[in-house]
Amino acid sequence: MKFVLDPKLENDSSFICDLTLTQVRLSHNAAFAWIILIPRLPNMVELIDLSVSEQEQLLKEIRLASHIMRTLFQPTKLNVANLGNVVSQLHIHVIARFNTDLAWPQPVWNSGVHQEYMNSEKQQRISLLVNAFMEP
Amino acid sequence: MKFVLDPKLENDSSFICDLTLTQVRLSHNAAFAWIILIPRLPNMVELIDLSVSEQEQLLKEIRLASHIMRTLFQPTKLNVANLGNVVSQLHIHVIARFNTDLAWPQPVWNSGVHQEYMNSEKQQRISLLVNAFMEP
Numbered sequence: 001m002k003f004v005l006d007p008k009l010e011n012d013s014s015f016i017c018d019l020t021l022t023q024v025r026l027s028h029n030a031a032f033a034w035i036i037l038i039p040r041l042p043n044m045v046e047l048i049d050l051s052v053s054e055q056e057q058l059l060k061e062i063r064l065a066s067h068i069m070r071t072l073f074q075p076t077k078l079n080v081a082n083l084g085n086v087v088s089q090l091h092i093h094v095i096a097r098f099n100t101d102l103a104w105p106q107p108v109w110n111s112g113v114h115q116e117y118m119n120s121e122k123q124q125r126i127s128l129l130v131n132a133f134m135e136p
Numbered sequence: 137m138k139f140v141l142d143p144k145l146e147n148d149s150s151f152i153c154d155l156t157l158t159q160v161r162l163s164h165n166a167a168f169a170w171i172i173l174i175p176r177l178p179n180m181v182e183l184i185d186l187s188v189s190e191q192e193q194l195l196k197e198i199r200l201a202s203h204i205m206r207t208l209f210q211p212t213k214l215n216v217a218n219l220g221n222v223v224s225q226l227h228i229h230v231i232a233r234f235n236t237d238l239a240w241p242q243p244v245w246n247s248g249v250h251q252e253y254m255n256s257e258k259q260q261r262i263s264l265l266v267n268a269f270m271e272p
Contacts, residue, residue, distance in 0.1 A: 046214050048202045059195050066184045077224065078182050081217035085233055085241035088213065097221055105221035110242040 001042035006089040009038065014126055017133045021057040022092075024065065024133060026126055030117040032108050033073045033096035035129065037061055044090035047082055058092070065094045068132040072096075076104075083109065137178035142225040145174065150262055153269045157193040158228075160201065160269060162262055166253040168244050169209045169232035171265065173197055180226035183218055194228070201230045204268045208232075212240075219245065 005023070013025035013036055021041075027034035039058060044050060050058060066078055075096035082092045095108055103111035117125070141159070149161035149172055157177075163170035175186060175194060183191060202214055211232035218228050231244055239247035253261070 046202065046206070047216055048199055048206070048214075052199070055195060055199065056192065059191060063184055063188070063191065066182065070182070070184070077220050078184075079217070079219045079221070080183055081215070081219065083215045083217065083243060084213050085215070085243075106246040107219060107221075107243050110246070 003040040003042050005038065006087050006091075008087050009036065009089060009091060014122065016126055016129045019061045019064070019133070021054060022061050024061075024129070026122070026129060027093075027095075028117060028122075029108070029113075030115040030121065031102055031113045033069065033075070033125075034108065035065060035069065035094050037065060037092045037094065039090055045084065045088050046090065049090065062092060062094065064133070068129070069094055069096045072128060072132060079107070081107075139176040139178050141174065142223050142227075144223050145172065145225060145227060150258065152262055152265045155197045155200070155269070157190060158197050160197075160265070162258070162265060163229075163231075164253060164258075165244070165249075166251040166257065167238055167249045169205065169211070169261075170244065171201060171205065171230050173201060173228045173230065175226055181220065181224050182226065185226065198228060198230065200269070204265070205230055205232045208264060208268060215243065217243075 013027050016024040016026055022037040022039050025036045027036060039050060047055060062080060069078060073096035076099045077097045079095040079097050097104060102113040149163050152160040152162055158173040158175050161172045163172060180186060186194060198216060205214060209232035212235045213233045215231040215233050238249040
């Protein structure tokens with residue numbers, strides 16, 4: 001079995017990079033600094049569908065993503081979540097939240113807050129994140 | 137410095153048990169099978185405020201909680217999340233979601249869905265969970 005990215009996840013986000021376990025993607029909702037980590041393994045739904053060593057690797061990658069998001073955006077709070085009620089394929093949101101953002105203090109999902117990136121902005125944000133993830 | 141539970145978390149949930157790192161509590165929202173893990177350390181806000189070994193212990197306890205919630209409730213999907221936009225003290229939600237629950241597929245927070253436990257129901261659920269967490 002091969003890893004195939006869920007079509008909705010693919011449509012709603014852009015590729016940033018592949019880490020050891022996960023693919024990192026940028027959410028297309030420009031209202032938030034929002035990335036998504038998707039383990040590149042077939043048929044994963046729950047965190048506990050991963051083996052213990054895969055969970056530990058996921059934790060490492062969540063830690064890296066959290067440090068990067070905190071350093072780049074200096075948010076009020078990070079939101080780190082696996083929900084999966086709409087897209088069941090296992091994916092973890094890492095979102096930099098601000099007490100000034102349009103959904104604060106509510107969660108971003110179902111907030112009704114959505115903005116489109118201009119193409120140049122999206123490319124700029126992707127480059128920023130690629131560089132951060134690729135740093136030694 | 138001592139660990140002090142945030143007053144809102146304390147008010148909105150009941151004690152289930154203390155694990156090695158976290159205090160496990162039952163949310164008072166009876167619309168959902170919903171527990172909360174709070175690392176018993178002072179001044180923690182983000183997952184990455186924990187040391188790496190504390191994060192690994194937290195992962196173990198999230199894994200235990202996830203297995204227990206899946207076994208006891210057999211949900212459609214587990215939601216595992218650290219948000220903290222309202223209560224900044226680090227806490228992780230582990231929620232058993234059903235495609236028949238009143239908020240599905242939206243997140244539980246800000247869903248407007250809230251039910252009160254009858255006292256006997258709450259005690260029953262706490263006992264169920266205490267027994268599950270205390271099993272060898």
